[in-house]
Amino acid sequence: EVQLLESGGGLVQPGGSLRISCAASGFTFSSYTMNWVRQSPGKGLEWVASISSGGHIYDAESVRGRFSISRDNDKSTLYLQMNSLRAEDTAVYYCAKDTEHGSGSYCFDHWGQGVLVTVSS
Amino acid sequence: QSVLIQPPSVSGTPGQRVTISCSGSTSNVGIKTVNWYQHVPGTAPKLLVHSDNDRPSGVPDRFSGYKSGTSASLAISGLQSEDEADYYCASWDDSLSGWVFGGGTRLTVL
Numbered sequence: 201e202v203q204l205l206e207s208g209g210g211l212v213q214p215g216g217s218l219r220i221s222c223a224a225s226g227f228t229f230s231s232y233t234m235n236w237v238r239q240s241p242g243k244g245l246e247w248v249a250s251i252s253s254g255g256h257i258y259d260a261e262s263v264r265g266r267f268s269i270s271r272d273n274d275k276s277t278l279y280l281q282m283n284s285l286r287a288e289d290t291a292v293y294y295c296a297k298d299t300e301h302g303s304g305s306y307c308f309d310h311w312g313q314g315v316l317v318t319v320s321s
Numbered sequence: 322q323s324v325l326i327q328p329p330s331v332s333g334t335p336g337q338r339v340t341i342s343c344s345g346s347t348s349n350v351g352i353k354t355v356n357w358y359q360h361v362p363g364t365a366p367k368l369l370v371h372s373d374n375d376r377p378s379g380v381p382d383r384f385s386g387y388k389s390g391t392s393a394s395l396a397i398s399g400l401q402s403e404d405e406a407d408y409y410c411a412s413w414d415d416s417l418s419g420w421v422f423g424g425g426t427r428l429t430v431l
Contacts, residue, residue: 235420237366244323245358245366245409247420258419294366306413307356307371314365 202226204295204312211318216285220315222278222295230273233298235308236280238291246291249280250298263289285319292316324349325410327423334431338398341426343410344391349421351391353413357384360407360425369408370395402430 208220222234236248249259249269257269268281278295293315296308326344333339343355357370368377370386373393385396393410410423 237420237422244407244425245360245411245422247411247422250420260419261417296366301354301372301375305354305372307354307368308358308366308411309368309371309377311365311367 202297202310204297204310206293206295206312206315209293209315209317211320212285213321214286214319216319217281217283218285218317219279219281220293220317221280222312224276224278224295224297227297229271229276233306234269234271234278235296235298236269236278237294237296237308237311238289239294239314240288240291245294248293251278282317285317287319290317290319323424324414324417324421325412325423327408327410327426329424330427330429332429332431333400335400335402337400338396339400339428340397341395341408341410341428343393343395343423345393345412345421346391348416349391349412349414350388350393352415355386355388355393356411357386357395358409358411360409361405362407366409397428400430404428405430 203225205223212218233252235250251269266284270279295312297310299309354372358366360366373388374386387394407425414421
């Protein structure tokens with residue numbers, strides 16, 4: 201059974217830093233693209249960043265230069281390093297596993313329960 | 322303003338059929354597949370439809386996805402109270418080199 205467990209959330213001051221993690225199990229972690237998606241209070245889902253099995257990274261313009269996605273395949277763990285945090289980064293952050301359905305079709309087939317990050321003074 | 326446009330809310334009575342639209346452009350829905358997710362606040366989002374119209378195993382056939390040109394839709398037939406949730410469409414955007422989501426549609430079962 202695929203399991204994704206996020207951790208490391210909490211309260212941080214504006215301008216501060218935080219690293220959140222996602223521990224994966226139940227599949228060959230190193231073979232899959234992994235993603236971070238967030239949901240700010242009262243708003244919809246927003247894609248944050250993706251890292252492929254080969255380490256190729258894509259990220260949203262809203263976090264570019266401030267957030268960094270990484271992975272440790274030996275530990276089956278995904279990370280999101282968040283720097284220069286702003287109030288608008290307050291959100292529940294979800295880890296999501298990618299899967300390919302052929303012909304270039306991809307989706308997020310498993311999601312974690314999410315971790316809350318609050319940016320406030 | 323989300324890149325993919327969805328109605329903020331839809332509603333229906335038990336047993337009815339409802340549809341949720343998702344309008345995109347030639348850089349996303351028009352050239353890439355669309356996925357649909359169901360999200361009950363406080364829980365993990367769930368994949369409902371992938372590749373425009375395929376359902377993962379375990380998803381009831383009451384849920385169907387459609388796509389034509391730059392628009393997609395999700396149809397839910399035989400509406401049930403447990404279908405109350407937020408529904409999101411998503412697609413890869415070649416111009417942005419990233420995933421884009423719709424703003425979400427809140428389904429209320431009256």
